[in-house]
Amino acid sequence: MSKKVLIIAHGHPEFNKGGGEQAAYQFYQECLNQGDDAYFLARTSVTPHGGAAFSTIKNEREILFHTTHDDFFLFSNIKTRHLWGDFADLLDQLAPEIIYCHHYFLLGVEMMKIIKQKLPNTKLVLTLHEYYAICNNAGLMIKTGGQNKLCFESGTRECNSCFPDKSPGDFFLRKKYIMSCFEVVDKFIAPSAFLRQRYIDWGISPETIHVVENGQLENIASEAMLLNNNKVNIVYIGQINSFKGIDVLLDALLLIPKESRQQFCIDIHGANFDSQPSSFQEKVYAQLKKLKDVVRMHGSYEPIELASILSVANWVVVPSIWWENSPMVIQEALNHQKPVIVSDIGGMAEKVEHNKTGLHFRAGSPVSLADTLQKVLNEPELADTLAKNITAPLSLSESYIKINKIIS
Incomplete structure (x- = not known):
């Protein structure tokens, strides 16, 4: 059944070539293919004409949101009028039934609360592509100090040892703040079981987070290029x-x-x-x-x-x-x-x-x-x-069906 949906990403693949941006955009295209009345909202650093909060790219369905964080420790955009005013107005005009959010990085984690305040009956789905909420070191879960040691758990004292300029209390409040924004999310999508378990260990309820891999485009066979070597x-x-x-x-x-x-x-x-x-x-x-x-x-x-x-x-x-x-x-x-x-x-x-x-x-x-x-x-x-042992990974249509079963 056709429905009105909004897909939100931290970048448009026209400008940002990361896997998360590509996964979000491909899911948006699949929503259109499935007959949904779909819109794609992507944060960008491109300077807008006349200082507007929004502009469009390609067509009226693909919207660029000209904003960024005020606070990279909290992923907060709380001081910027765009998120509280213009974004809320956009939600009011689009009035989607479902919002698939593929990130909050550079957008502002408060976005979750604004969505639910403005559209309390809209289902909110957040795909967790990274470990940003868990780790202040660019979400990498690697110890600072240049030795690239893997981090196996988060905690106020552990995080303080990596960032001594922030107290254990700062990290306690950071987690509380991000958690308060996550509490309004209806369902979380984890593209891997490993990431799902990391977020469960961090504090997300197992009942709300589900593993669905990023769907792939249909493989259209490409004629192999002739190689001039035996390498x-x-x-x-x-x-x-x-x-x-x-x-x-x-x-x-x-x-x-x-x-x-x-x-x-x-x-x-x-x-x-x-x-x-x-x-x-x-x-x-x-x-x-x-x-x-x-x-x-x-x-x-x-x-x-x-x-x-x-x-x-x-x-x-x-x-x-x-x-x-x-x-x-x-x-x-x-x-x-x-x-x-x-x-x-x-x-x-x-x-x-x-x-x-x-x-x-x-x-x-x-x-x-x-x-x-x-x-x-x-x-x-x-x-x-x-x-010969490889089986095709989850297709876009299969991932679309799985996610919509989870939120139905």
Whole structure:
């Protein structure tokens, strides 16, 4: 049955290339495909004409919200008139029956309360793509201090040890504030069981949070590009920053003897490298210089290019050093029957079965990844063997049906 819905995201994929933005936008398109009267509201930093709170992109259904946080500790937008005034007016005009919120980052966590104050009978669904509410370190659940140690639990004293400028009391009040905004949410969606359990441990009721993977577009087969080599082709796709493990991958390649290393062709497709800290850029550039015959950096890509990028791959690699939740690239790789090499933690280990649909290696360890890459060379039939075990991940239509059953 057709219904009026609003999908809210912290960015529009036209400007922001992250997996969460893409998942939200694809869900919006699926709502339209299912016959819903759907609208997409995306936060943006693009300067609006005349200082307006809203503008549109592509069509009147895709709305840009020109706003940002006042307080990045609380994810608060409480001082800004746009969220309290203009946003409430927009809700009043659209009057959706269901609001699917895919984030509160850069929007303001108070958004949840405003929605329920203005539209108390509207069902509010929040997809938790990250661990921002749990962890003040960019939601990574990694200890500060530069050693990239994984964090296994949150707590006022533990968080204070990472951020000594904030007292344990500050973290206690932070959690209380965010929880008060979460209390008005009708249902939470977790794209992985790992993330769901993390939020249950943090305090969300198990009855309100459900696991539904990010749905994938139908796989339209792309004609494989002709390869002019007999090398093992491995593809990295995603953001490029210090937590995605690109440097771990490059260090692993440098540990492999040169004659073996040259049997690989590594293609890296990703955005935002130029905006990373100079120390990280310098490290990667130095690694790339030593690996110029093996590794190619391609820069950012558009979703429409994904099929052709994956068509040349024997393997996809996801070497992140943080827990991750449900990296879109894993679902995309499996959707194209490509086995995946992943770090053995978080949503990555959950989504890829070791020695069945891919391979695990010890997170953050170039030595372990080098051993895994050597295994790939030693067993040239392994990629095809594992590819045969892969079943298609959840489709967009299937995820749409599951979510709507949960909220019905």
